[in-house]
Amino acid sequence: DAKTTQPPSMDCAEGRAANLPCNHSTISGNEYVYWYRQIHSQGPQYIIHGLKNNETNEMASLIITEDRKSSTLILPHATLRDTAVYYCIVRVAEGPITSGSRLTFGEGTQLTVNP
Amino acid sequence: DAGVIQSPRHEVTEMGQEVTLRCKPISGHDYLFWYRQTMMRGLELLIYFNNNVPIDDSGMPEDRFSAKMPNASFSTLKIQPSEPRDSAVYFCASSLRVSNYGYTFGSGTRLTVV
Numbered sequence: 554d555a556k557t558t559q560p561p562s563m564d565c566a567e568g569r570a571a572n573l574p575c576n577h578s579t580i581s582g583n584e585y586v587y588w589y590r591q592i593h594s595q596g597p598q599y600i601i602h603g604l605k606n607n608e609t610n611e612m613a614s615l616i617i618t619e620d621r622k623s624s625t626l627i628l629p630h631a632t633l634r635d636t637a638v639y640y641c642i643v644r645v646a647e648g649p650i651t652s653g654s655r656l657t658f659g660e661g662t663q664l665t666v667n668p
Numbered sequence: 669d670a671g672v673i674q675s676p677r678h679e680v681t682e683m684g685q686e687v688t689l690r691c692k693p694i695s696g697h698d699y700l701f702w703y704r705q706t707m708m709r710g711l712e713l714l715i716y717f718n719n720n721v722p723i724d725d726s727g728m729p730e731d732r733f734s735a736k737m738p739n740a741s742f743s744t745l746k747i748q749p750s751e752p753r754d755s756a757v758y759f760c761a762s763s764l765r766v767s768n769y770g771y772t773f774g775s776g777t778r779l780t781v782v
Contacts (some may be wrong), residue, residue, distance in 0.1 A: 599771070
């Protein structure tokens with residue numbers, strides 16, 4: 554798996570957009586960028602993923618740079634319930650799950666949304 | 669679907685006792701994963717199964733740990749004998765091979781060995 558680098562912590566005001574960066578400079582052409590989050594005492598939860606195009610769903614938007622070496626997860630209107638650790642993971646997402654396509658978690662970013 | 673179901677949610681046991689953690693994956697998912705989470709080491713993959721067959725157990729810390737998947741709807745992770753350093757939250761997750769949504773995790777079992 555390609556290594557990812559995330560800031561250890563970030564703060565955001567409630568109602569504002571939260572922009573979480575991730576660097577993945579060694580990403581391979583067949584590796585996707587995945588984002589998960591883990592709210593305290595719960596299991597990790599899938600948020601969004603993408604290959605090279607920007608993606609949006611009901612939870613968040615994912616912006617991937619043209620060279621694919623970095624990405625940003627955007628929570629458009631952060632709420633207190635979005636306080637969690639956010640993990641950026643790169644992995645192959647097609648074919649049988651092998652060592653290259655397992656989900657390997659780093660340390661993530663602790664996002665704290667303040668009232 | 670009720671998602672990935674783990675039991676028990678909490679387990680407190682004495683050192684030396686056998687502990688069995690249980691997991692029911694999402695129906696139709698053909699991959700099952702066991703993770704362990706501690707403050708020191710974060711989320712670690714212990715073992716994963718494909719179609720009930722163990723594929724990679726390189727993350728299992730030592731012989732005291734064993735995992736089985738007797739059928740597509742049930743898996744166990746057993747620790748015998750348990751030690752205080754096994755105290756952690758153990759997560760089970762399941763996935764489809766061709767799923768673009770990655771893994772679905774259970775709520776975890778918090779194990780405390782005293």
